[in-house]
Amino acid sequence: MKTRHLAILTLLICLGCAQAQDNAQSQAQASPQVRLTALQEADLQTWMNLLAGDAMRGRDSGSPEILLSAGYIAGVWQSMGLTPVPGSGSFFHPFSFSSGGEIYNEYNVVGYLEGSDPDLMEEMILIGAHYDHVGVGNPVDGDSIYNGADDDASGTVALLGIAKLLAAGERPARSVVFCAWGAEEMGLRGSKAFAANPTVDLAKVVVNYNLEMIGHAEELGEGKVFMTGPEYSDLADHVRGYLSHGGFELIPNPFASMDLFYRSDNASFVNLNEGNGRDKKMAGIPAHTFCTWGSESHYHKPNDEPDGINYANMHKLILALTPAIAASANGTEWVQWTDKKFIRYEGK
Numbered sequence: 001m002k003t004r005h006l007a008i009l010t011l012l013i014c015l016g017c018a019q020a021q022d023n024a025q026s027q028a029q030a031s032p033q034v035r036l037t038a039l040q041e042a043d044l045q046t047w048m049n050l051l052a053g054d055a056m057r058g059r060d061s062g063s064p065e066i067l068l069s070a071g072y073i074a075g076v077w078q079s080m081g082l083t084p085v086p087g088s089g090s091f092f093h094p095f096s097f098s099s100g101g102e103i104y105n106e107y108n109v110v111g112y113l114e115g116s117d118p119d120l121m122e123e124m125i126l127i128g129a130h131y132d133h134v135g136v137g138n139p140v141d142g143d144s145i146y147n148g149a150d151d152d153a154s155g156t157v158a159l160l161g162i163a164k165l166l167a168a169g170e171r172p173a174r175s176v177v178f179c180a181w182g183a184e185e186m187g188l189r190g191s192k193a194f195a196a197n198p199t200v201d202l203a204k205v206v207v208n209y210n211l212e213m214i215g216h217a218e219e220l221g222e223g224k225v226f227m228t229g230p231e232y233s234d235l236a237d238h239v240r241g242y243l244s245h246g247g248f249e250l251i252p253n254p255f256a257s258m259d260l261f262y263r264s265d266n267a268s269f270v271n272l273n274e275g276n277g278r279d280k281k282m283a284g285i286p287a288h289t290f291c292t293w294g295s296e297s298h299y300h301k302p303n304d305e306p307d308g309i310n311y312a313n314m315h316k317l318i319l320a321l322t323p324a325i326a327a328s329a330n331g332t333e334w335v336q337w338t339d340k341k342f343i344r345y346e347g348k
C-alpha cells in the first residue's frame, strides 16, 4: 500500500509543478536578502483554493485527498528548486499509527533549501505547519466539508510562500527545512514521528518556527501576530524588529491560559529527551508557534472556507516574517532558551 501511495504521490508532484510555473512572478526588485516581490497575494489564493477548496474534502488523515495535498505541496516546492533532505530520497516522510481500531499510513512532506555557506549549511532552521484537517463531518447549514482554510491551510500556504521568497532571493547561509506535518489533528502525530525518527540532525536545528491559523484578523485586528511561549526563549527579540518593519506588531499571547505552546507541532521539538535526577531539565529546540487567531466562529467548523481568509493581512505577515526567518538562517547566533527549565538538545 505504501509503495502505491508513493507512486501516486510522485505523479502528483507534476500537478503542483505545472500550476506553480503558471504563477511565476517577476523578480524585479531585490531587498538585501529577501526579494519580497517574488510573492503575490494571488499565489496565496491559488494555493489556498487548491488545498482548502471543497474538492479536498477537509484533508482528513486516511483520505485520498490528504495524499493529493501532499503531492501538491511537494510539487510546488520542487518547482521552486527545493529538494528532498539529502539522504532521505523523497519529499515524503512516512509514519504510521493506530487510532480508533484503524491503522493510518500518513506522510509528512519535507522540503529542503540548501544553505550557501559551507561552514553553516549543516545547521538549519525548521519551519513547520500542519496540512491535515478533520475531513467531512456533521453538516452545519447544509455544509459538511470542514475545509480547514485557516486551520491550517493558512500555515501550509505560508510554507509555500516563504519557500518561494527564500528560493528567489539570495540563498541563506544555513539550510532551511520546510515541514508540512500530517495528522496534527489526531494528536501531533506527524511532527512527533519526525522528532522520533528525523531525517535531519536535530542537534543542528537553530530554531523551529511553526505557523498555525494566520488567515484571519477579526479578533486581534490586522497587523498583529502573537507567538506561543514567548517567555521561554529569546526568539521574540530576534523577530520583533523585522515584524515591525513589515508593519506587524508582535503582541503578547492573548490566550496565555490556554497553554497553546504545547498544543501545536512546535511542542514535538520542545522536549526531545530529559535530563536525569535532581537537575532534570527538558532538552529540546527553541520552537514556537506564530498565530493571528480569527475567532471561535469558524474554528473546526465547515465555514472555515478559503473565501473567508484575509489574504492581504496574511500576505503582509508572510512578507514581514520571512526576513526574520532569513536573519535566523543567515546569522551565526543561535536562538537560546531563556527559561531554565529548558536546555538545548545536543543529540542523543
Ligand SMILES: [Zn+2]
Pocket (backbone or CB within 6 Å): 130, 151, 152, 184, 212, 213
Ligand atoms: Zn491547527
